[in-house]
Amino acid sequence: MRKKIDITGQRFGRLIAVQEVSSKGHHRCYLCTCDCGNTKIVPMDNLRNGKTKSCGCLNREMTSSKNTIDLTGKRFGRLTVLRRSGGHHKTQTKAIWTCQCDCGNVVDVLSTNLTRGETKSCSCWKKDNGYALFQYDRSHLLVDGVFFPLLKSRVRFDNPTGVKGITIDRASGKYRASITIRRKRIYLGRYAKLQDAVRARKIAEDIYHKPYLEG
Known part of the structure; x- marks a missing residue:
């Protein structure tokens, strides 16, 4: 045996x-x-x-040894790496680094997010870019309170008529025309025929939109 x-x-x-x-x-x-x-x-x-x-x-x-590249002192966007953090990512395979942002905030960031350029600030970068975009829009795209790129926007995909500013009134089955300017919607009437509603909308565009698009 x-x-x-x-x-x-x-x-x-x-x-x-x-x-x-x-x-x-x-x-x-x-x-x-x-x-x-x-x-x-x-x-x-x-x-x-x-x-x-x-x-x-x-x-x-x-696995951890693969993440031991020392990033201390290196700069990524607005972030300067101060030291390796004592925290651990949930997978425990990715290093976390404590960084100081140019704005003064201190944040912990995954090493991969730094090296891949996915994180460049404490989040102030996005805020600043958003404010810069707002300033640009206000200076170049806003005229007399009207954001004129919206005047050239396409018809909504869920609009059953396929014509901007014209919808179908469910109660009457007629075509309802309207136009918006300075966040105010102006009602242009209900029409039995689509072409009549389109005509009313075109007239309104010449009155309310055209001055801004040609300005």
């Missing part, structure tokens, strides 16, 4: 087999202690063939 193999007390990488425990399916398993202090139940075959060498700490250390 073939003698049963006993690996109790043997070392496999960072693991020492303490005692055999209940099998998983057809695989014999051992309770092992790791050099880091953790315990782990491992199939005996995985220990003997070198597939499992630790409780998992070895793999975490190897």
Whole structure:
């Protein structure tokens, strides 16, 4: 009869087999202690063939070592890296760095977000760009309170008539025409025929929109 193999007390990488425990399916398993202090139940075959060498700490250390590039002092957009943060990303495989923004705020940022250019500030960059865009719009695209690019916007995709400013009145089944200027909607009437509603809308555009588009 073939003698049963006993690996109790043997070392496999960072693991020492303490005692055999209940099998998983057809695989014999051992309770092992790791050099880091953790315990782990491992199939005996995985220990003997070198597939499992630790409780998992070895793999975490190897993965973490890929993220040990020192970014201290480097600059990414408005951010200057001060130090590596003590925090951990939920995957525990990505380094987090504490950065100071030019505006004075201090934030923690993932290394990948810095190196890929996805994060360039504490968020003040977006705020400043938004304000700059607002200033540009107010200086170049706003005339007498009218944002004239909206006057040239396309018809809404859900408009059943296919004509801007003309909808169908459900109660009467007629075509309702309107036009908006300075955030105020002006009602132009209901029409039995679409072409009549279109004509009314065109007249209103000449009166209310054309001066701004030609100005």
